[in-house]
Amino acid sequence: MPLPYSEIVMEHFRHPHNVGRIEDADAKAVEGSPACGDMVAVYLKVDEESQRITDIKFESYGCASNIATGSIITELAKGKTLEEAKAISWKEASEALGGLPPIKTHCSVLAVDGLRAAIQNYEERHGLVKERVPTTVEVVRKRLKHVMNPLVGLDLVRTKVVKDIEVSDGTVRVELDLPSDHQFANNIRDEVIEKIEPLWDVERVVVEFIE
Amino acid sequence: MTMFGEFVYLDNAAATRLDERVLEAMRPYFFETYAVATSQFGYSPGIEARDALDAARARIAASLGAEPEEFIFTSGSTESSNMALKGVALALAARSGDRRPSSGDRRPSGTGAHIITSKIEDFPVLHSARALEKQGFRVTYLDVDEDGRLILDQLRQAITPQTILVSVQAANQEIGTLQDLAAIGAICRERDVLFHTDASHSFPRVSLDVREVPVDLVTVTAHLIHGPKGVGGLYVRQGTPLAKWMDGGFQEFNLRGGVENIPGAVGFAKAVELVTPEETARLQDMRDRLIERLLRIPHSRLNGHPTLRLPHNANVSFRFVEGESILLHLDMRGFAVSTGSACFSRSLEASHVILGIGGDHERAHGSVRFTFGRFNQPEDVDAVAEAISDVIEKLRAISPLGKG
Numbered sequence: 001m002p003l004p005y006s007e008i009v010m011e012h013f014r015h016p017h018n019v020g021r022i023e024d025a026d027a028k029a030v031e032g033s034p035a036c037g038d039m040v041a042v043y044l045k046v047d048e049e050s051q052r053i054t055d056i057k058f059e060s061y062g063c064a065s066n067i068a069t070g071s072i073i074t075e076l077a078k079g080k081t082l083e084e085a086k087a088i089s090w091k092e093a094s095e096a097l098g099g100l101p102p103i104k105t106h107c108s109v110l111a112v113d114g115l116r117a118a119i120q121n122y123e124e125r126h127g128l129v130k131e132r133v134p135t136t137v138e139v140v141r142k143r144l145k146h147v148m149n150p151l152v153g154l155d156l157v158r159t160k161v162v163k164d165i166e167v168s169d170g171t172v173r174v175e176l177d178l179p180s181d182h183q184f185a186n187n188i189r190d191e192v193i194e195k196i197e198p199l200w201d202v203e204r205v206v207v208e209f210i211e
Numbered sequence: 212m213t214m215f216g217e218f219v220y221l222d223n224a225a226a227t228r229l230d231e232r233v234l235e236a237m238r239p240y241f242f243e244t245y246a247v248a249t250s251q252f253g254y255s256p257g258i259e260a261r262d263a264l265d266a267a268r269a270r271i272a273a274s275l276g277a278e279p280e281e282f283i284f285t286s287g288s289t290e291s292s293n294m295a296l297k298g299v300a301l302a303l304a305a306r307s308g309d310r311r312p313s314s315g316d317r318r319p320s321g322t323g324a325h326i327i328t329s330k331i332e333d334f335p336v337l338h339s340a341r342a343l344e345k346q347g348f349r350v351t352y353l354d355v356d357e358d359g360r361l362i363l364d365q366l367r368q369a370i371t372p373q374t375i376l377v378s379v380q381a382a383n384q385e386i387g388t389l390q391d392l393a394a395i396g397a398i399c400r401e402r403d404v405l406f407h408t409d410a411s412h413s414f415p416r417v418s419l420d421v422r423e424v425p426v427d428l429v430t431v432t433a434h435l436i437h438g439p440k441g442v443g444g445l446y447v448r449q450g451t452p453l454a455k456w457m458d459g460g461f462q463e464f465n466l467r468g469g470v471e472n473i474p475g476a477v478g479f480a481k482a483v484e485l486v487t488p489e490e491t492a493r494l495q496d497m498r499d500r501l502i503e504r505l506l507r508i509p510h511s512r513l514n515g516h517p518t519l520r521l522p523h524n525a526n527v528s529f530r531f532v533e534g535e536s537i538l539l540h541l542d543m544r545g546f547a548v549s550t551g552s553a554c555f556s557r558s559l560e561a562s563h564v565i566l567g568i569g570g571d572h573e574r575a576h577g578s579v580r581f582t583f584g585r586f587n588q589p590e591d592v593d594a595v596a597e598a599i600s601d602v603i604e605k606l607r608a609i610s611p612l613g614k615g
Binding site for chain 2: 013014016019020021030037038039040041059060061062063064066067103104106107150181183184186187
C-alpha cells in the first residue's frame, strides 16, 4: 500500500485528460480556495442550438486529487447538455476515480464547482439566469453542503457539524459544533467564509466554534 | 528511479536512516546487558547497565560543554520541549506575583506568568505554549524577519517582570534559518529570564557550547543524526527550576520517571560521536550546489537566510505549482522531499513558517524542502535538480497561472 490514491487517480494525475485552455471559449470560470490554496480553471465550448458541451478544458494549480478530478469531470461533461453536466455530482466523479481519501475531498470538490461555475458563466452570458434571490438560511445551508469536513470527507451539513445559521442585515453567522482547537478548525472556517462571502447581499461572515 | 535505480532520500529533517555502527553499539544492550540501571548496590548486570547509561550521558553532555548531571534522556524532542516549557511553567507559575486564590477564579494557577516564543517554532514548542495559554499563562509569539531571524528589539520590548521563560529555536525545521542564540541568551540573562532553545535540527552539526552561550535548557534528538527514533534529551543548566512532569520512579535525577531506554541512550551517544565537521562540510557543499541549481529555475526563490542556515537544508518556492503534486511526481521518479503546502499538511494549513517570514499562501503552496544526510552522494544533487526542473515545467504547463 504505497499511496492513498487509487490507481485511477494516479493515472489521471500522471496523464490528465482535457488539459489546457480554449482561447475562444464560450464560457469560463476560475474557482479558487485560499484555504486549501488550490485553483482550477474550466473552459467550455457550447453548441448554442443543442446546448451541448462540444469541448471542455481545464487547468489546475493544485494537488493530485484536484488534477485527477479536473481530468475526470471534463471527461464526464464532454458531449453532455448543460443541464446534464450541471447534475454531475462530486460523488459521481469520485466513484469514477475509484474513490478519494476523505481528507482530499475538498480539493476535488473544487473541480466540480469549477464546472458548475463555468456553466453558470455561460448562462449569465446568454441571459439564461433568473433573478437574484436574497440570501436565506436555506441558501447558506445549501452552500455549506459544499464545505467538507476533512476528517470524514463528508460535508458539514451531512455530518451535523452546522449547529446554527443566522442571516441578518448582510451578516451571516454560522455556528459549528467543533472546538476552536480542532485539527481542521482554521481550514473549515476559511472554506465556510469562502463559500458564503461571494453571495451578492452578504457583507460579513462570522464563523463561531463551540468551546 | 535515478540512473542507478536507487531511491534518493532527501527528507533527513524528518527522519534519518540508522547508521549500522549505531545499531552495533546498541545491540549488547538488548541481548546481554538488558537489566535496568540499578542503584550502586544492585546486581552486576544492573550496574553494567548504569555504567553504559552514565557513559552515554557524559558523552552527549560533553558535546554541549555540559556536566553529565545536566543532561536528561527523554523519548525525543517532543517530550524534551514539553518538559522544558511545562516544567518551567509549573515550577515558576507562582513567581508572576498576582496568583489569585482559587475561590471565584476558575482559571488555573498560571494566571499572569508570561512566556515568549517565536511564530515559527516547531509544534512541540508552539503547541506546548498554546496549551499553557489555555491554562492561564500569557504567551507572546514574536515575529521574525523575512529571512526567519528573530527581531531582537521586539524580544527586548516583550520581556516584562512577569516573564518566566523565552523559548526560541536554534534552527528552523523548514527553512533552516539559524538564530543568534548568544544574543538572545544575553538579553534573557540581563533580564533574569530563563532561555530554552529547541536544537533538534542543528545538534550537533552546528556547535552549541553552554559554557559560552547563556542558555538554560536545550532540546536535542537522536533521530535526525542517524540515531534511533524514540530517544532525545534535554540539557538543564544546574539550578534551573523545573517541575517533574512525568511521575514515576526517581530516574533521571528525579526529573523524569520511567525505565531508562539504555539501548537508545547508547545509540544516541554513538550517533553524536559519528557526526564530524568534515561530514557536515560535505553536506553543506551538496546543499550549496543544489540551491544554486534550483535558483536557475525561473520564478523560484530561496526560503530562509542565504548563509545563516542549517548546513544540510535547502528550501525553495516555485511559483504557479503546488507542492503535493511536485512531491508525488518526484516520488514516482525516486526522490523523497517535503513541502509546506497546505494540501500536504495534516491540518490542511499552509506552513506557519513560510507565512511567518511574510510569505503568502502561494509561496507556501509551492515550497519544497530538501535535507541532506550521511547517505547522500554528490550525484544526488544533479539527479534531483534535473528531475524537479522537468516536473515543474510539466506542472506549469497545466497551471492556469503564470502564463501572462
